[in-house]
Amino acid sequence: MPRKNRLFIEGFPHLTQLKGHNGEPLFREENDYTAFELALALAAKRYAVEIHSYSLATERVLLMVSAESRLALSSFIQYLGRRYVPYYNHRYQRYGSLWENRYSCSPLQASTYYLIVKRFIECNEDGVKSHHSDGLSPKDIIVPHQEWLNLADDEVQQHRRFKEFCCTPLNAALVIRIRNTLSQNCLLATPAVSKRLESQLACSLQARHRGRPRKYTPSNIDIRINIEQHAAAFLRQRGYQQVRLSLIENEFLLTQKNSTLFSPVRLRRDGTTGCLRLMTDTHSQQSMSRIWYSGTMFGQRHHNQSLQQSDQVGAEAFDMAGIDIELEQLVLQALFFKQLGIAEKTELHLNMLGDPSALKDFRRALDTYYRPHAHLFAPEQQEELKFHPERLINSNDPLLQLLATTAPNINDHISTDSQQRFIRLQLALNQAGIAWHHDTQLFPRNEYCQIVFEWRNNDIVISRGGRYDASASRTVGYPIAACGFAFLIGPIAQLFDKRKVELNSTSSIDIVIIASQPRVAVQTVLLARKLRQQFPELSIMTDSSQLRMATRHKNSRNQGAKITLEVEGDGYSLRLYKAKDPEYETTTIESVGDHLGKILWFR
Known part of the structure; x- marks a missing residue:
């Protein structure tokens, strides 16, 4: 069966990855990083490839590059291998290929994902510690992308804004999507751009789920x-x-x-x-x-x-x-x-x-802009122009895509x-x-x-x-x-996979209150009544049995209790245990309500 042709989209930057064969390290000493960066600079110059970002780690190499053609990108990667692999094999007395299969590659929509992918590469969002050598400076290799230049007017401000961007949280789902598109050689882009390119290229560009599709959909x-x-x-x-x-x-x-x-x-x-x-x-x-x-x-x-x-x-x-x-x-x-x-x-x-007036003004400006061309629109597009003209900006229609380049922007309003x-x-x-x-x-x-x-x-x-x-x-x-x-x-x-994810039963106990000694059983009952009044939606039960304390804590966990409160012998102090946490916190009967409120809000 022939191999799948690698996806390449002209004009898009591409995220590429090289990994070691059978998990073998790609770099062992500082000189290895310097040798690879030298090969990187020579390969980029030889094949007119622009490197926008890169990181080198023991397990893998990540690059974000722009190439004129699929052949230029392939030749660039091949040249890296011809320069670096013989050096590595000779230095460490080995032979054979250093790379694991073919290199992974994923085109990405720069306007939406450039900074996100640059952060993924340089800020270790993939969980792999990266390294730059003390030889060549990254400035000698990296060519700034237009999206990078749009951050600010000078280099200092550009780096400052990117640093601020890297300090913001990055969604785990987005990291997973980047990994999946990279491993499957798919497109990383917004739905509108993906649909447009799929219609032009007549192929699917979306990452697929692992495994065979289900023959039937089970009742949910x-x-x-x-x-x-x-x-x-x-x-x-x-x-x-x-x-x-x-x-x-x-x-x-x-x-x-x-x-x-x-x-x-x-x-x-x-x-x-x-x-x-x-x-x-x-x-x-x-x-x-x-x-x-x-x-x-x-x-x-x-x-x-x-x-x-x-x-x-x-x-x-x-x-x-x-x-x-x-x-x-x-x-x-x-x-x-x-x-x-x-x-x-x-x-x-x-x-x-x-x-409220901004969106109205924006839609009015779009209507004024698109109205002279409305006679060329399909009936559905004319309907959108009447009620939601902003949807025409992201249309897959070639005419609308051309008009969208000079259409009004909501930021102006x-x-x-x-x-x-x-x-x-x-x-x-x-x-x-x-x-x-x-x-x-x-x-x-x-x-x-x-x-x-x-x-x-x-x-x-x-x-x-x-x-x-x-x-x-x-x-x-x-x-x-x-x-x-x-x-x-x-x-x-x-989103739920019945084989992996099960929701806890809503009938499980929320709080179990344990009396450490028989003489504090009354305080246990009174505390339960107080908490039921303060948290009427919670299920609360008491345990004043004569079982061993370890057994009562085990029973509390088996009933799905999110919190276990143990009333100590003085009838005033409490030990608060959270589910799946062996450590406990100390509090009192008077302040336990406020303590629980904070826990229940952020759980």
Whole structure:
């Protein structure tokens, strides 16, 4: 069977990797690194290859290069081998090939992934310690890419900004994607660019999952139910109150002075409309409200009359205009995915939309720009121009791609205050340890402002949300700040591999309180009653049996207890044990509530 042709895309930088045969080290002494860097510089000059980034490690070599053709890139790698391998074999009295199979290669979209891949190479994001020799300076080898030059006007500022970028969290799912695309010789790019190139090259450019595809899809009803139960308990524990939404709702909710106008009914499309109707009915009692809902939503596209059903668990927050609520909800989602064990499979994408007028002005500018060419558009494109002209920018149509090069940019319509607001949110996410990606191609389907976000697994959206102050204010008839998100249960359920991931039963015990001696049994019961009042959503039980202490702790773990409290003989002091942690913390009956609150929030 012939080998697969290596993927090469002209005009794209390529991430390449060389590894030692059977795990053999590529470098043993300092002189080896110097010899390889010399070969690197000579090969780049000989075949007109630009090296944008590189790192040398004992186990592997990573390079990001730009070449004029596939032949130039292949010749570049071959020259490295002809220069370095004979030197290495002669120095260490060996023979044969030094490389493991062919070199790995992955083209990447520079506008989105250049800095990320440069960080992956130089900041040891692959977990391998890198080394640069004391011989040639990297400046003698590296040719700056245009994306690097766009960071700042001078070299000092460029290095400073890249250093700041490397200090921000990097999502584990993104590292896994880079590794998979590199090992499978696939494209690292946004969905829009990937689809366009796939249509041009008539082949699949996406990394594939390992193993044979399943012949059937097993039922995941139990997983869906379990995820919904976990989401409900998770939101209740964090101060969100449940509301019940009607399956049938009015098409529009329009408040004018003291009259409300409704059009014919429809099936529920989202939970936000029902939550806003609740805010309209109970405005006098609502202040800084946090509510959540669950249920089935029914969507319908303009070109398709069939309904699309999706199960969601959503959360909305009202009367909070600062970035604190946006940060809270993003942290909530990150913690929930971590609790489910899928955090390493998710990526957070953000985009800044500015104040409510910014997106309107941007769409108006796009309409003015595209309208003279509208007679050349397909019916679907004319529909997009009418409602969502920003989607034309990322179209695969050759005409629209040409027009997009000079199309208006949303940044020209965003105020300085909104930009500073977005920077503060980015810094807060960095402090919270949440990796994010500024996706300038992310625009909402509904009317949002300031911030819109999506959590994705590759191209599959598992949660989405943002701020919608103007839309909410217009709907309820008075000024109100609103921010929310929705977990998409179906896509989340697809992330679970039943052979590897199992959700803990929601009926497991949260806290077990053990009486170390019979004389403190009463204090144990009173403490349990106090904690049930303070944390009504938690399952709490006591153990005042006469079993050995080690046996009671073992029983607590077997019941799935997240926290075990041991009341000491004085009836006042406590030992707090976390699940799977042999060490304990000391606290008191009076302060245990505050202590538990911090643990339960960040778990």
